[in-house]
Amino acid sequence: MKKIILFIAALIFSTLFYGKSIGLNLSLFSILTLVILIINNKENFKIKRTLIYSAMYLATGIAVFFHDSTLAIIANIVSFFTLIGLLSEHKASIYVNWLNGLYTTIAGFFHRNYTVNEATQTVESKKEIDYLHIVKIVIIPAAIVIVFIGLYQNGNPIFNELIEKIDFSFINIQWLLFAGLGYYLFANIHKPIEVEPATSQDLKTGNLLFKTKDFSIPVLKQENQLGIILIALLNVLIVIFLITDITFIITNEEVRGSVFSNQVHSGINALIASIVIAIIILLYVFRGNLNFYKENKTVKYLAFTWIILNAILVLSIAVKNSQYIYYFGLTYKRIGVLVYLILTLTGLITTLIKIDKTKNIWYLFRSNTKAAFVVLVIAAMVNWDYHITNYNFNYAKSMDINYLIDLSDNNTFLLKKNSESKTLNTDIQKRIQIKYENYCIELYTNSWQELQYNNFKLKLK
Amino acid sequence: MIVLVILGISFILLATYTIIRISIACVFWSFNTSTETKYIFKLCFPYYIIALTMICMAFIITFNNSLIVIYYFSTVYFLALFLWRRKIKPSKNKKLAVEPNQTHLP
Numbered sequence: 001m002k003k004i005i006l007f008i009a010a011l012i013f014s015t016l017f018y019g020k021s022i023g024l025n026l027s028l029f030s031i032l033t034l035v036i037l038i039i040n041n042k043e044n045f046k047i048k049r050t051l052i053y054s055a056m057y058l059a060t061g062i063a064v065f066f067h068d069s070t071l072a073i074i075a076n077i078v079s080f081f082t083l084i085g086l087l088s089e090h091k092a093s094i095y096v097n098w099l100n101g102l103y104t105t106i107a108g109f110f111h112r113n114y115t116v117n118e119a120t121q122t123v124e125s126k127k128e129i130d131y132l133h134i135v136k137i138v139i140i141p142a143a144i145v146i147v148f149i150g151l152y153q154n155g156n157p158i159f160n161e162l163i164e165k166i167d168f169s170f171i172n173i174q175w176l177l178f179a180g181l182g183y184y185l186f187a188n189i190h191k192p193i194e195v196e197p198a199t200s201q202d203l204k205t206g207n208l209l210f211k212t213k214d215f216s217i218p219v220l221k222q223e224n225q226l227g228i229i230l231i232a233l234l235n236v237l238i239v240i241f242l243i244t245d246i247t248f249i250i251t252n253e254e255v256r257g258s259v260f261s262n263q264v265h266s267g268i269n270a271l272i273a274s275i276v277i278a279i280i281i282l283l284y285v286f287r288g289n290l291n292f293y294k295e296n297k298t299v300k301y302l303a304f305t306w307i308i309l310n311a312i313l314v315l316s317i318a319v320k321n322s323q324y325i326y327y328f329g330l331t332y333k334r335i336g337v338l339v340y341l342i343l344t345l346t347g348l349i350t351t352l353i354k355i356d357k358t359k360n361i362w363y364l365f366r367s368n369t370k371a372a373f374v375v376l377v378i379a380a381m382v383n384w385d386y387h388i389t390n391y392n393f394n395y396a397k398s399m400d401i402n403y404l405i406d407l408s409d410n411n412t413f414l415l416k417k418n419s420e421s422k423t424l425n426t427d428i429q430k431r432i433q434i435k436y437e438n439y440c441i442e443l444y445t446n447s448w449q450e451l452q453y454n455n456f457k458l459k460l461k
Numbered sequence: 462m463i464v465l466v467i468l469g470i471s472f473i474l475l476a477t478y479t480i481i482r483i484s485i486a487c488v489f490w491s492f493n494t495s496t497e498t499k500y501i502f503k504l505c506f507p508y509y510i511i512a513l514t515m516i517c518m519a520f521i522i523t524f525n526n527s528l529i530v531i532y533y534f535s536t537v538y539f540l541a542l543f544l545w546r547r548k549i550k551p552s553k554n555k556k557l558a559v560e561p562n563q564t565h566l567p
Contacts, residue, residue: 103507106514110542111506114549174528195507 002040006186009036013182016449018175023068023450026076030061033080033189037087040190044087053083056377066453067383067410075380081105082373088192089199093366094373096195096202103195108188207363211292220293227285231302234281238274238309245316249323268337271317275344278310279351283361291358300355307352314341314348329392329399335384339375346371385410393418405431412439413457474536481541485509485548502549513541 009032016025016032034054037045044050060076063069084104085097092100103111153160194200282303290296321337350367353359389411392399401424404411412435418424419432443458488505489498517534524530 099507099511102511107507107510107542110510110546114502114546196503 002190005036005039006183006190009186010179010183013185014175014179017182018178020447020449022064022073023446023452024065025449026073027061027065028449030058030076030080034058036186036190037083041087041192044090047090049090050083050086053079053086057083060377060380063380065451067386068452069380069384069408069410071376071384072380075376078373079377084189084192088194089203092194092199092202093362094370095365096199099195099198100192104192105185105188108191108193109184111193112191205362207359207366209288209291209358209360212289215289215292217293220290221295223285223290224293224296224299227290227299228302230281231285231299231306234278235302235306235309238306238313242309242312242316245313249316249319268317268340271313271341271344274313275310275347278306279347279364282307282351282355283364286355291355303355304352307348311345311348314345317341325391325396327397329396329403330388331403332384332388335388339379342375343368343372383410386414389414389418393422401428405435409435409439409442409454412436413454473533477533477537478540481537481544485541485544489548498549502545506545510541510545514538 012032013029016029034057037054045054057076057079060072060079063072064076078098081101082094082097083101085092085094085099085101088100088104089096149163153163285299285303290299318338318341321334321341325334347364347368350364350371353367354364385407388407389404392404393414404415405428415432416436419429424432439454440458443452443455446452446455488509489501492501517538521527521530521534
């Protein structure tokens with residue numbers, strides 16, 4: 001029964017993807033994958049976490065249909081691996097899920113068939129398949145039948161006519177091979193597997209720090225003193241930096257592109273260095289027994305202050321970036337800066353929790369990779385090209401129209417609408433018209449597998 | 462001409478086989494001879510096959526999804542799986558070099 005389901009899924013896979021570009025097919029593939037996984041892993045789908053990750057996977061699949069963006073496709077692929085990995089071991093960290101998901105997709109079938117039996121300590125094949133026998137029962141009768149057909153063809157004109165009428169030209173070998181690839185893919189993923197010992201090692205590693213045997217008060221006293229002096233000095237430094245930075249934001253009335261550009265970019269570079277060094281220093285200071293030293297309150301409070309000041313630095317950069325966006329328009333790089341700031345803020349918050357709750361470095365890795373994944377999925381939900389165009393036309397003080405034309409086709413209808421309602425020079429209008437016409441042709445020639453939400457918009461026009 | 466093409470294809474296939482065979486052998490050589498095959502498989506095969514697949518996909522993308530390149534690297538992938546299978550599943554005919562102790566014999 002399972003083989004029949006996989007076989008049908010393989011045929012659907014080939015129908016969806018063979019010779020087609022990405023569109024509705026990826027959304028349907030996401031649904032198909034979920035169906036296959038639910039059929040084969042019913043128990044796992046009772047877990048809340050699995051349901052959330054499945055919803056994320058489905059949402060990215062639908063996002064591909066709505067705005068065929070590269071980001072949505074990447075998010076869909078990443079959530080596919082995450083979901084598969086989660087089904088192999090739902091308690092593992094997200095990066096182990098990615099590893100398990102990748103391995104299952106690449107070689108799940110092979111691993112299951114030649115897995116190591118822990119009980120008997122033998123490498124065993126689940127079913128002995130006599131390939132030679134299969135070849136014999138297929139090739140030998142086929143060859144003999146073909147020879148006899150040739151002989152009978154010469155002996156009987158009606159039989160000859162009948163044979164000549166048979167036309168196998170409808171069989172597309174490449175389509176069949178593609179279906180074979182689909183079958184292999186579904187055979188791999190239907191029962192996810194684990195990479196050992198990475199998974200078991202990850203499960204063994206907790207999130208908490210523990211007091212070690214070499215707990216020595218004199219050593220910790222010295223470490224505590226060093227931590228206090230170091231973090232206090234860094235606090236003073238960042239306070240001075242923030243005062244000058246905020247003064248600049250408030251007093252700088254003259255808006256010049258080069259000034260803002262320099263401020264945002266140098267600010268970001270400073271931020272990258274400062275946050276990374278901040279986290280490394282805090283990880284070093286709070287790496288071990290200092291967490292359990294009774295008189296560590298001062299160093300802890302200084303560390304919390306430093307984290308909060310770094311968060312204020314993040315906010316000041318965000319303000320500068322948003323001013324930059326307001327005056328010179330929205331671009332991918334400026335959105336990238338905002339995404340980076342969100343991730344940085346998450347990193348700072350998790351570092352704060354790590355120190356407060358005496359967590360280890362694995363906690364930081366786990367929570368931050370999870371945060372990055374969530375940000376990726378949320379970012380994939382947004383049709384950025386459309387929103388960049390909409391913001392730049394309606395809210396920004398100035399913009400680069402050529403940049404908007406060079407964006408993907410997702411903003412084409414909006415560009416066309418604005419070119420009709422706003423005064424643009426003829427050269428720009430011509431470029432927008434060419435982009436619009438090319439996109440309409442592309443949409444009209446789309447097969448059902450390549451359909452996008454814009455196809456329906458075009459039909460309504 | 463046909464002979465040359467056949468010779469060329471045979472050479473490429475032989476070279477591919479040798480390279481994959483050596484790469485798998487290198488994995489086993491990096492362990493002590495006493496280390497069990499199944500342990501090496503469990504520890505190294507996932508990373509080996511992930512790395513190989515990534516390399517194959519990188520080549521396929523570099524060559525703009527050319528059909529011949531896709532076929533070649535698919536062959537490389539399945540050949541690697543076949544060779545790993547041979548390595549972890551010894552043939553039935555293989556005789557042990559050292560006979561087990563037979564205490565009932567004089």
